[in-house]
Amino acid sequence: xxxxxxxRRDLAVLGFGLGAAVLVNLALIWGxxxxxxxxxxxxxxxxxxxxxxxxxxxxxxxxxxxxxWSAVRNNVLWLAFLGLVATPFGLFCAVLLxxxxxxxxVYQSALYMPVVLSxxxxxxxxxxxxxxxxxxxxxxxxxxxxxxxxxxxxxWVVMVAAAWRHVGYVMIIYLAGLKAVxxxxxxxxAIDGASEAQTxxxxxxxxxxxxxxxxxxxxxxEALRAFDIVYAINKGRNGLELLSVLVTENIxxxxxxxxxxxxxxxxxxxxxxxxxxxxxxxxFKEDRR
Amino acid sequence: xxxxxxxxxxxxxxxxxxxxxxxxLAGCGNPNTQNTQGASGSAxxxxxxxxxxxxxxxxxxxxxxxxxxxxxxxxxxxTVDHNTFQENINRYLKGTPDDVFTWFAGxxxxxxxxxxxxxxxxxxxxxxxxxxxxxxxxxxTGSDGKQYFVPFTYYPWAVFYRRSLWEEKGYVPPTTLDExxxxxxxxxxxGLVPLAFADKDGWPAxxxxxxxxxxxxxxxxxxxxxxxxxxxxxxxxxxxxxxxxGLMEFHQPAALGRTWQEAGQSLAQKKTGMYLxxxxxxxxxxxxxxxxxxxxxxxxxxxRFGTDSIDAPIDGYMISAKAKNVDGAKALLKxxxxxxxxxxxxxxxxxxxxxxxxxxxxxxxxxxxxxxxLVSQATHIxxxxxxxxxxxFASTVMIPALQRFVGEPDDIDPLLKDxxxxxANIFR
Numbered sequence: 001x002x003x004x005x006x007x008r009r010d011l012a013v014l015g016f017g018l019g020a021a022v023l024v025n026l027a028l029i030w031g032x033x034x035x036x037x038x039x040x041x042x043x044x045x046x047x048x049x050x051x052x053x054x055x056x057x058x059x060x061x062x063x064x065x066x067x068x069w070s071a072v073r074n075n076v077l078w079l080a081f082l083g084l085v086a087t088p089f090g091l092f093c094a095v096l097l098x099x100x101x102x103x104x105x106v107y108q109s110a111l112y113m114p115v116v117l118s119x120x121x122x123x124x125x126x127x128x129x130x131x132x133x134x135x136x137x138x139x140x141x142x143x144x145x146x147x148x149x150x151x152x153x154x155x156w157v158v159m160v161a162a163a164w165r166h167v168g169y170v171m172i173i174y175l176a177g178l179k180a181v182x183x184x185x186x187x188x189x190a191i192d193g194a195s196e197a198q199t200x201x202x203x204x205x206x207x208x209x210x211x212x213x214x215x216x217x218x219x220x221x222e223a224l225r226a227f228d229i230v231y232a233i234n235k236g237r238n239g240l241e242l243l244s245v246l247v248t249e250n251i252x253x254x255x256x257x258x259x260x261x262x263x264x265x266x267x268x269x270x271x272x273x274x275x276x277x278x279x280x281x282x283x284f285k286e287d288r289r
Numbered sequence: 290x291x292x293x294x295x296x297x298x299x300x301x302x303x304x305x306x307x308x309x310x311x312x313x314l315a316g317c318g319n320p321n322t323q324n325t326q327g328a329s330g331s332a333x334x335x336x337x338x339x340x341x342x343x344x345x346x347x348x349x350x351x352x353x354x355x356x357x358x359x360x361x362x363x364x365x366x367x368t369v370d371h372n373t374f375q376e377n378i379n380r381y382l383k384g385t386p387d388d389v390f391t392w393f394a395g396x397x398x399x400x401x402x403x404x405x406x407x408x409x410x411x412x413x414x415x416x417x418x419x420x421x422x423x424x425x426x427x428x429x430t431g432s433d434g435k436q437y438f439v440p441f442t443y444y445p446w447a448v449f450y451r452r453s454l455w456e457e458k459g460y461v462p463p464t465t466l467d468e469x470x471x472x473x474x475x476x477x478x479x480g481l482v483p484l485a486f487a488d489k490d491g492w493p494a495x496x497x498x499x500x501x502x503x504x505x506x507x508x509x510x511x512x513x514x515x516x517x518x519x520x521x522x523x524x525x526x527x528x529x530x531x532x533x534x535g536l537m538e539f540h541q542p543a544a545l546g547r548t549w550q551e552a553g554q555s556l557a558q559k560k561t562g563m564y565l566x567x568x569x570x571x572x573x574x575x576x577x578x579x580x581x582x583x584x585x586x587x588x589x590x591x592x593r594f595g596t597d598s599i600d601a602p603i604d605g606y607m608i609s610a611k612a613k614n615v616d617g618a619k620a621l622l623k624x625x626x627x628x629x630x631x632x633x634x635x636x637x638x639x640x641x642x643x644x645x646x647x648x649x650x651x652x653x654x655x656x657x658x659x660x661x662x663l664v665s666q667a668t669h670i671x672x673x674x675x676x677x678x679x680x681x682f683a684s685t686v687m688i689p690a691l692q693r694f695v696g697e698p699d700d701i702d703p704l705l706k707d708x709x710x711x712x713a714n715i716f717r
Contacts, residue, residue: 045681046379047404064710067689132543133551149489149546151696234489238545238692253376254680257715 033269040262047256057263068264071241074155075271078162078242079223086163087219090170095200097171098178112172114165123232126161151239158240162229166222170215177211178204213279220275224268243268336363337617339606340387342374351637358633359624362617382406386609388618394428394603395672396515398438400679401607402431408608409435413619417626420645424670428603439605439622440644442634444568445660446496446600446673447584454559455583462585466504466532469588473539476562483539485561487552488695491688494544495674497565498691499600502529504590508598508669515678517716521709527701532590534698544695567602568660569640579639582656586663598669602676603644679715686711 006014043053061068093111097104114122129136130147138144147157181204189199227244230236236245243264250261339356343349349368356364367387374381374391381390382401392398401407414436418426421440429438448462455461458479463469473483488494502511506525513519514526541552541561553573555561564570565587571579586596606625608618624630631643632652639654642661650661664670675683690708694701 047383047406060711060714064707064714066693066707067685130546132546133555144543146543146546149543149696151545151692154546234545235491237491237689238489238696250681250685253684254378255684256379257681257685 036262036265036269039259040266042259044258045256046258053259057260058267060260061263061267067237067241067246070239071243071246071264074241075223075226075243077155078159078226079220081159082163082166082219082223083216086166087170087215089163090167090215091174093167093171094174094178097175108171108175112168115168115172117165118228119162119165119226120228120232122161122165123158123229126158126229127233129161130157148233149238154233154239158230158233162222162226166219169218173211173215173218174208177208181207217279220272224272224275243271335614335617336365337389337614337621338387339364339366339621340374340381340390340609341366341368342371342391344368344370344374347638351634354637355625355630355633356621358630359621361620361624362614364621382609382611386611388612388614389606389608389621392438392605392607393672393676394425394438394440394605395676396678397672397676397680398429398607399431402433402435402437406610407431407437408610408612408615408618410437410439410608410619410622411435413439413622413626417623420626420628420647422646422665424667425603425644428670428672429605438607439626440603441605441625441631442638442641443601443603443644443664444641445664446500446565446567447586447660447663448563448565449556449570449582449584450563451556451559451578451581452583453581454562460562463588465588466590470536470539473536473562477539481559482541482555482561483563484536484541485552485556485564486540486544487547487549488544488692489546489548491684491692492675493549493552493566494691494695495683495687496567496600497533498529499671499674499677500565500587501533501590502526503598503600503669503671504587504594504596505529505532506591507594508671511598511671512677515674517679517682517712521705521712526705530694530698530701530705533694534701537698545692567600568642568656571640571656580655584656584659584663597667598671599663599667600673601664601667601670602673603670604641605644682712682715686715 040057041052041054042050043057044050093107097108097111101107117125127135127148132138132144132146132149135147137147145153148154185203185207186199189203194202225244226242227236227248230240230242230245231248234240236242236249247261247265247268249255250257250264339352341349341352343352352366356366369377378392378401383406392401398407414426414429417439421429425440426436429436429440431437450460458476460472460475463472476483486493486497499511502514505528506514510519510525514521519526541547541555544552549566549570550573552561552564553566553570556564556570557574557578568584571582574582586599589595606622608615608622612618626645628643628645628647628649631645631648635641635643635648635657636652639657642653642657642664643650650658653661671677674687678687686708690704694704
């Protein structure tokens with residue numbers, strides 16, 4: 001292998017270019033991240049002197065802050081629901097649409113339409129549907145269920161609303177992937193006598209692997225950053241707690257429990273890091289092969 | 290390198306960015322001070338700036354009108370969205386605040402005064418003190434005994450009802466809890482929902498807690514509880530929740546999915562019989578029907594305290610510790626303390642009352658007159674739960690706790706234990 005010798009000028013350009021990128025990265029990403037971790041060990045309220053209190057915030061969180069565990073539960077539910085229900089359903093829709101049904105363009109647009117809405121808007125629409133006094137659902141079915149106020153059911157109906165948008169998103173990505181699958185593969189499978197289901201699961205689906213990874217990442221990100229829809233509905237309280245909401249609730253606002261809120265943020269960071277690290281290590285392992 | 294890498298990086302960036310947010314938020318300067326440089330040529334007289342949360346049309350217009358009559362200095366008003374102003378108050382006062390800013394009386398004022406973020410205006414009070422009742426002065430006084438706040442307008446909380454409906458059904462305002470319960474039962478038999486109720490926003494239920502606590506245990510205990518000096522597991526507190534639980538069957542069901550506006554409309558539509566709320570409930574009534582709106586103060590529970598206390602949150606003005614033009618700011622506060630200034634505001638905004646005892650009440654609407662009468666009869670004026678205690682306790686503990694109670698009213702003991710544990714963490 002020939003090692004290239006860099007001229008002084010090359011080095012300067014390299015150093016400058018890399019340096020700028022590293023600086024921006026440190027200042028905008030690692031700096032605030034580490035600052036959050038450091039703040040989580042204090043009881044700072046934005047005004048007082050910084051006072052180190054060790055891991056007390058974490059203890060308070062786990063033992064004496066009831067919204068915390070409901071938020072953890074809801075985040076996990078959210079991830080499971082999007083991953084196990086909404087995403088497979090999106091794939092299912094994509095497969096159906098890929099078969100060029102009549103009016104498939106119409107279905108496609110109808111399913112994709114919600115994706116252009118922000119989740120906050122989906123939240124407002126959800127209220128029009130689920131409100132116990134003026135909501136469409138109760139008006140049509142004659143029920144009197146308090147869909148959004150009853151803390152044992154509201155997370156489910158809100159997840160349905162969030163999934164409504166997520167399905168379209170996943171569908172369009174899979175549809176693009178399916179269109180790119182070489183028809184020769186399917187023909188070959190058919191000649192070999194594979195059934196429709198076998199063709200899909202054994203031949204087509206494995207070729208979608210890159211798409212699957214994208215969709216997985218999107219799903220995880222969507223689940224962890226869920227915020228706007230519950231915030232639009234009831235500020236993420238009473239059954240709709242999410243970690244992201246608790247961070248905001250404690251830090252932003254008059255409360256200004258910055259240390260305490262940072263501790264919640266650190267926990268969210270750890271959870272996301274677990275996903276990101278798993279994913280990255282998988283990716284690098286494959287590259288090495 | 291695989292073509293997938295960009296996504297990886299993006300996911301990592303997103304992740305990292307999301308967790309950096311708290312630190313950025315914590316560190317960011319204050320966004321409220323992007324004042325446009327205006328009012329040139331004012332150097333001779335000086336300029337006083339006001340940081341205002343009066344972003345709604347009517348309050349905004351009323352402040353502008355009142356300030357226009359101030360002649361001793363030029364005034365520049367920097368209006369910020371109401372909720373944004375409140376949410377950023379810490380950073381705002383620490384950064385480069387305006388000379389004068391809108392704020393609330395009571396503990397919420399004392400909290401910032403204690404941190405050294407407000408200017409002592411006891412000298413202003415020597416001049417204006419005669420215009421206010423002792424209750425208003427107490428609400429303007431910091432924990433060090435000095436004054437930091439000038440009351441401007443306020444509104445009382447009471448039980449509202451439609452007079453026409455009550456006359457038709459022959460209901461009369463109750464004076465004791467037993468009469469209140471009997472009335473509610475009668476309304477239920479008549480096919481009405483006795484008490485309109487909504488707590489989706491989290492704060493309206495605080496009004497019910499406040500009044501039940503003040504009627505049961507008195508104002509002093511209530512304030513002491515709010516200041517973190519009493520235990521939430523005290524049997525006295527439990528009794529408040531027990532009483533409330535007894536009334537739950539008369540409350541409008543599904544309250545956690547309803548906003549106060551919707552509950553207010555149910556009162557206007559005569560679907561509900563009465564509604565414990567602030568005087569701003571009138572906003573939900575069409576102009577023509579507002580004269581039909583009447584109220585009574587929540588009835589007596591414990592004869593020792595009678596009906597001597599009410600919630601009547603006071604809005605007013607303070608001077609920031611970093612004010613540049615303190616003399617001008619004090620002159621402006623004196624102007625705002627004048628009865629004529631407050632009357633100009635109450636005329637424009639019929640949901641409020643003037644704080645000054647010298648204010649002219651002849652221009653008041655019937656509802657405003659009744660409100661002023663109610664407050665003048667009260668010995669103690671509380672400021673509402675989220676103004677009488679630490680902001681972090683009110684928003685991160687009490688809102689979820691009261692919503693939990695409304696959802697499961699039978700679960701009182703564990704709830705109070707949880708509140709007490711969190712209180713101990715916050716007030717330490």
